[in-house]
Amino acid sequence: xxxRGFNQFGWYRGLIIIRPMYILHRTFFIGGNDMKMSKMxxxxxxxxxxxxxxxxxxxxxRAGLMxxxxxxxxxxxxxxxxxxxxxxxxxxxxxxxxxxxxxVMSALIPAESYKETGRxxxxxxxMFRLKDRGDRDFCLGPTHEEIFTQTVKxxxxxxxxxxxxxxxxxxxxxxxxxPRFGVMRCREFVMKDAYSFxxxxxxxxxxxxxxxxxYSKIFDRCQLDYTVVEADSGAMGGSGSQExxxxxxxxxxxxxxxxxxxxxxxxxxxxxLEPISSDDVxxxxxxxxxxxxxxxxxxxxxxxSCSAKTFAKTLIYxxxxxxxxxxxxxxxxxxxxxxxxxxxxNELIMANDEDIFNATNAKVGFAGPIGLSIKVIVxxxxxxxxxxxxxxxxxxxxxxxxxxxxxxxxxxxxxxRTIGVGDQCPKxxxxxxxxxxxxxxxxxxxxxxxxxxxxxxxxxxxxxxxxMLMGCYGIGVGRTMxxxxxxxxxxxxxVWPMSVAPYQVIIIPINISNEVQATLANQLxxxxxxxxxxVLFDDRKExxxxxxxxAELIGIPIRITVGKKAGEGIVEYKVRRTGDMDEIAVExxxxxxxxxxxxL
RNA sequence: CGGGAUGUAGCGCAGGUGGUAGCGCACAUGGUUUGGGACCAUGGGGCCGCAGGUUCGAGUCCUGUCAUCCCGACCA
Numbered sequence: 185x186x187x188r189g190f191n192q193f194g195w196y197r198g199l200i201i202i203r204p205m206y207i208l209h210r211t212f213f214i215g216g217n218d219m220k221m222s223k224m225x226x227x228x229x230x231x232x233x234x235x236x237x238x239x240x241x242x243x244x245x246r247a248g249l250m251x252x253x254x255x256x257x258x259x260x261x262x263x264x265x266x267x268x269x270x271x272x273x274x275x276x277x278x279x280x281x282x283x284x285x286x287x288v289m290s291a292l293i294p295a296e297s298y299k300e301t302g303r304x305x306x307x308x309x310x311m312f313r314l315k316d317r318g319d320r321d322f323c324l325g326p327t328h329e330e331i332f333t334q335t336v337k338x339x340x341x342x343x344x345x346x347x348x349x350x351x352x353x354x355x356x357x358x359x360x361x362x363p364r365f366g367v368m369r370c371r372e373f374v375m376k377d378a379y380s381f382x383x384x385x386x387x388x389x390x391x392x393x394x395x396x397x398x399y400s401k402i403f404d405r406c407q408l409d410y411t412v413v414e415a416d417s418g419a420m421g422g423s424g425s426q427e428x429x430x431x432x433x434x435x436x437x438x439x440x441x442x443x444x445x446x447x448x449x450x451x452x453x454x455x456x457l458e459p460i461s462s463d464d465v466x467x468x469x470x471x472x473x474x475x476x477x478x479x480x481x482x483x484x485x486x487x488x489s490c491s492a493k494t495f496a497k498t499l500i501y502x503x504x505x506x507x508x509x510x511x512x513x514x515x516x517x518x519x520x521x522x523x524x525x526x527x528x529x530n531e532l533i534m535a536n537d538e539d540i541f542n543a544t545n546a547k548v549g550f551a552g553p554i555g556l557s558i559k560v561i562v563x564x565x566x567x568x569x570x571x572x573x574x575x576x577x578x579x580x581x582x583x584x585x586x587x588x589x590x591x592x593x594x595x596x597x598x599x600x601r602t603i604g605v606g607d608q609c610p611k612x613x614x615x616x617x618x619x620x621x622x623x624x625x626x627x628x629x630x631x632x633x634x635x636x637x638x639x640x641x642x643x644x645x646x647x648x649x650x651x652m653l654m655g656c657y658g659i660g661v662g663r664t665m666x667x668x669x670x671x672x673x674x675x676x677x678x679v680w681p682m683s684v685a686p687y688q689v690i691i692i693p694i695n696i697s698n699e700v701q702a703t704l705a706n707q708l709x710x711x712x713x714x715x716x717x718x719v720l721f722d723d724r725k726e727x728x729x730x731x732x733x734x735a736e737l738i739g740i741p742i743r744i745t746v747g748k749k750a751g752e753g754i755v756e757y758k759v760r761r762t763g764d765m766d767e768i769a770v771e772x773x774x775x776x777x778x779x780x781x782x783x784l
Numbered sequence: 785c786g787g788g789a790u791g792u793a794g795c796g797c798a799g800g801u802g803g804u805a806g807c808g809c810a811c812a813u814g815g816u817u818u819g820g821g822a823c824c825a826u827g828g829g830g831c832c833g834c835a836g837g838u839u840c841g842a843g844u845c846c847u848g849u850c851a852u853c854c855c856g857a858c859c860a
Contacts, residue, residue, distance in 0.1 A: 227794080227795095229794090229795055229796090229809095229810090230795075230796085230809065230810080230821070231795055231796045231797095231809075232795090232796085233795065233796085234790080234791095234795090234796080234797095234852090234853075235852065235853060236853090237853075237854070252852090254851090254852095255851080255852065255853085307860090310858095310859070310860085326860070327860055356860095358859090358860075360858095360859080361785075361857085361858060361859075362785095362854095362856090362857090362858085364853095364854090375860095520858095533857095533858090534857090626860080628860095656860095658860080694818070694819055695818050695819090697818080698818085726818095726821090727817085727818060727819090727820085727821075727822060728818065728819045728820060728821095729818095729819080729820035729821045729822085730820085730821050730822095731820090731821095732819080732820050732821085733820070733821050734821090736820095745819080747819060748819075756819090
């Protein structure tokens with residue numbers, strides 16, 4: 185199927201016009217010429233706006249990098265936009281190095297594109313939807329698998345053109361239920377998304393590894409401390425995916441990692457091993473116990489005066505309208521991703537009171553594995569539990585001394601719990617550690633999920649039609665920028681790595697009204713600019729303290745102060761990150777700056 | 785979507801029991817200052833989120849609504 189206005193020549197013509205404008209703007213013009221602070225929009229704040237909670241968000245507002253437009257929608261101000269463009273530039277360079285081709289798709293997308301793969305419905309309320317004047321459905325693109333696949337389908341016919349990786353750096357729209365933490369999780373955000381198209385598995389693997397290399401270099405160049413973790417690929421299908429996680433306490437994802445063997449995985453994905461059961465405990469006969477109004481695990485612990493580990497809790501879920509039961513040890517957390525993958529369903533929600541009553545014949549709080557007629561999935565760990573307590577499927581009753589192998593049959597045993605502290609590494613059995621991370625990048629082997637649905641094929645050497653295999657790869661640009669701040673700040677403000685600093689140097693004349701200082705500072709400013717250094721000139725009629733504080737807040741790596749010794753041709757040179765400070769002759773500034781730019 | 789909180793000047797906040805809206809910072813002008821967020825004087829800036837209601841009178845009381853943030857649920 186062809187999208188209107190999107191035929192083979194249409195999109196190609198579009199590229200010719202749009203791409204040069206876009207690239208010129210974003211790649212080469214990091215900024216204008218006059219970098220005098222007295223005329224620039226850098227609205228720093230002394231106090232933290234009430235809207236911000238985490239460090240990076242507070243600092244981005246205080247340093248005048250951005251402002252909120254609506255919940256989850258932000259504007260980047262001049263200083264913030266410079267860093268933003270630098271991150272984009274790094275991404276662009278590393279993508280290009282791996283022979284990915286840049287293009288730009290539209291953000292406004294007709295519904296048909298998503299209807300064919302079913303995602304028009306699957307996305308649900310997370311997709312921003314709108315209609316044109318002819319009442320046709322459109323959306324603001326949340327992600328572009330369909331569009332890229334269609335474009336490649338129409339533009340690539342032969343094995344001779346493969347493999348091919350395309351990417352764009354473009355604004356995405358997702359109507360998040362709860363935007364959070366400034367640009368970390370927002371509703372309008374810029375994403376670098378790339379899509380690879382290959383002939384076979386081996387090719388996909390190669391394209392995937394190329395992106396792995398590119399991503400590692402990108403985050404290295406941003407000086408981020410990150411880990412690559414195994415990620416869940418269930419809902420998207422495909423054969424594997426990894427996330428690039430920036431270690432941070434404010435991260436929304438939990439990572440399970442092993443210091444011994446290097447295993448690291450998102451906790452949605454991390455496997456839990458089946459514990460070795462000991463057989464020397466005597467199995468006792470089942471007994472029914474009246475537990476009037478004792479429903480929760482806490483209440484049960486108190487009632488039976490024992491720990492949560494002696495219970496098996498039964499959770500009732502609705503998987504695409506089918507009611508199922510999931511059983512895990514009382515103190516464990518159910519991993520909904522694992523359960524959803526096992527059930528292979530689109531939607532998994534906790535059942536309501538009515539469904540629970542119909543399924544268990546009892547009020548909420550008294551469900552158990554024995555006598556249930558619905559599908560029951562039991563966590564591997566429960567297999568080894570001896571004489572445990574569980575609901576009796578009868579209001580106000582529990583059963584004690586239940587043993588799953590003895591007392592039930594035909595249940596499915598699956599790993600459905602979330603890994604936690606005290607668990608073992610699935611690879612080497614050492615103790616696993618848990619940390620939090622911010623997902624800044626995700627690489628994904630999609631396989632034929634989209635190419636098959638959209639019939640994206642090529643002709644092989646034998647003239648036979650084959651389905652292409654696809655990978656997709658995303659980086660959140662704003663999120664990366666915020667993560668850099670999250671990992672690089674101190675009590676005074678941001679400490680930008682040189683590679684992404686909005687300016688490399690800031691010149692501060694102590695007293696701009698002093699002619700000697702003003703002249704020297706101006707000369708220095710001009711000669712640094714002539715030498716290709718990105719320099720900010722604080723020519724404001726402010727007291728020194730104000731300028732120093734602002735310079736530190738906005739995090740410029742090198743500060744040059746022109747003060748008392750201006751007459752002798754001596755200035756003060758300070759490195760933001762280390763705090764190292766010394767006085768040097770003006771003539772030596774250029775060399776020193778160039779040196780520091782290449783090493784810091 | 786459930787729970788909690790907050791909306792008063794650009795930012796941070798104060799405004800018992802109703803009586804013409806204030807403070808600090810920021811901003812403008814003049815002056816004195818100039819190596820770590822100066823001081824003095826003068827000045828500008830407000831539909832107290834919005835809409836109803838009660839009242840002679842509402843920032844304050846009542847109802848509704850919108851927005852923002854936090855916790856949770858959810859999630860390419």
